[in-house]
Amino acid sequence: MNETLERISKDMQERFAAEISEYAGDSTVILTPEYVLDAVQTLRDEYHFNMLVDITAVDYWPDQESRFHMVYHLYSMLNNLFIRLRVPLNGNAPHLPTVEKLYPAANWKEREVWDMFGITFDGHSDPRRIVMPYDWQGHPLRKDYPLGYEEVQFTFNAAEIDKRKPYAKE
Amino acid sequence: MGLEAKTGNMGVVTTTLENVVNWSRTNSMWPLLFGLACCAIEMMGAQASSYDLSRFGMELNRASPRQSDLMIVAGRVSRKMAPVLRQLYDQMPDPKWVLAMGDCASCGGVFNNYAVVQGVDEVVPVDVYVSGCPPRPEGLIHGLLTLHEKVKKEKITHWA
Numbered sequence: 001m002n003e004t005l006e007r008i009s010k011d012m013q014e015r016f017a018a019e020i021s022e023y024a025g026d027s028t029v030i031l032t033p034e035y036v037l038d039a040v041q042t043l044r045d046e047y048h049f050n051m052l053v054d055i056t057a058v059d060y061w062p063d064q065e066s067r068f069h070m071v072y073h074l075y076s077m078l079n080n081l082f083i084r085l086r087v088p089l090n091g092n093a094p095h096l097p098t099v100e101k102l103y104p105a106a107n108w109k110e111r112e113v114w115d116m117f118g119i120t121f122d123g124h125s126d127p128r129r130i131v132m133p134y135d136w137q138g139h140p141l142r143k144d145y146p147l148g149y150e151e152v153q154f155t156f157n158a159a160e161i162d163k164r165k166p167y168a169k170e
Numbered sequence: 171m172g173l174e175a176k177t178g179n180m181g182v183v184t185t186t187l188e189n190v191v192n193w194s195r196t197n198s199m200w201p202l203l204f205g206l207a208c209c210a211i212e213m214m215g216a217q218a219s220s221y222d223l224s225r226f227g228m229e230l231n232r233a234s235p236r237q238s239d240l241m242i243v244a245g246r247v248s249r250k251m252a253p254v255l256r257q258l259y260d261q262m263p264d265p266k267w268v269l270a271m272g273d274c275a276s277c278g279g280v281f282n283n284y285a286v287v288q289g290v291d292e293v294v295p296v297d298v299y300v301s302g303c304p305p306r307p308e309g310l311i312h313g314l315l316t317l318h319e320k321v322k323k324e325k326i327t328h329w330a
């Protein structure tokens with residue numbers, strides 16, 4: 001691991017009770033939800049991670065214990081370093097504070113995470129859906145979201161399906 | 171020389187109103203400039219020089235639904251896109267036709283899931299379906315000629 005990155009990781013470990021995992025020279029900081037804001041602010045202000053690359057989430061259903069992981073990717077233009085924050089969240093409807101105040105770019109990314117995973121961001125200025133239609137029910141990227149299926153028409157059942165297919169009127 | 175000698179002055183042609191109207195409709199059927207996925211690439215290919223849709227008077231893709239007669243639904247229609255598609259269809263002036271190009275527009279194709287409309291005929295009335303994933307330009311042109319055949323058979327009594 002890069003020396004600077006190692007120093008930063010160590011500092012995160014001490015200040016925010018984080019767990020560090022290293023893979024292929026990348027550092028992942030595993031945090032608890034209450035430290036997210038402070039950790040992101042420290043990285044931005046003290047360690048020059050001035051670019052929010054991505055916010056996303058992972059669903060580990062059917063595990064209920066830390067079912068969702070929030071993932072933040074930050075980049076430091078000054079040091080040419082990437083760092084990744086992971087926040088395990090418990091339960092089916094988790095929520096954690098927004099980082100929109102620190103990085104305005106987080107607005108849309110958090111909207112997308114809310115839309116796709118149903119993770120609520122407290123204090124978000126515009127908590128609407130962004131990808132799915134506004135009246136959509138459910139959060140499609142959850143592992144327990146039904147994929148949806150309509151019976152396929154073949155020669156033997158074409159007429160039968162045709163009868164109940166909702167054709168558009170003029 | 172030749173034709174004039176055989177047919178005379180050609181100043182007057184007698185035909186039916188049906189024939190004239192259907193002929194003019196089929197030979198200047200302007201499609202709506204509207205592509206949704208990979209089928210749109212084949213549609214562009216059909217309009218480019220090697221296949222040359224302007225042979226059928228369809229070289230102009232109108233960017234406004236108000237000026238177009240034919241909607242070629244080229245690609246999969248997501249549930250979010252469906253209201254937009256319907257609105258574009260409603261804005262087109264009569265007479266108007268819809269061609270569902272490719273498997274996705276016809277029946278959902280390989281995207282049998284919650285996000286994609288299973289056949290655009292659930293949203294707008296379709297006149298011609300073209301199969302293929304995506305259909306080659308020949309396939310699209312065959313579909314368009316099939317539509318032309320259909321339009322040429324329209325009766326004056328249906329217009330009212």
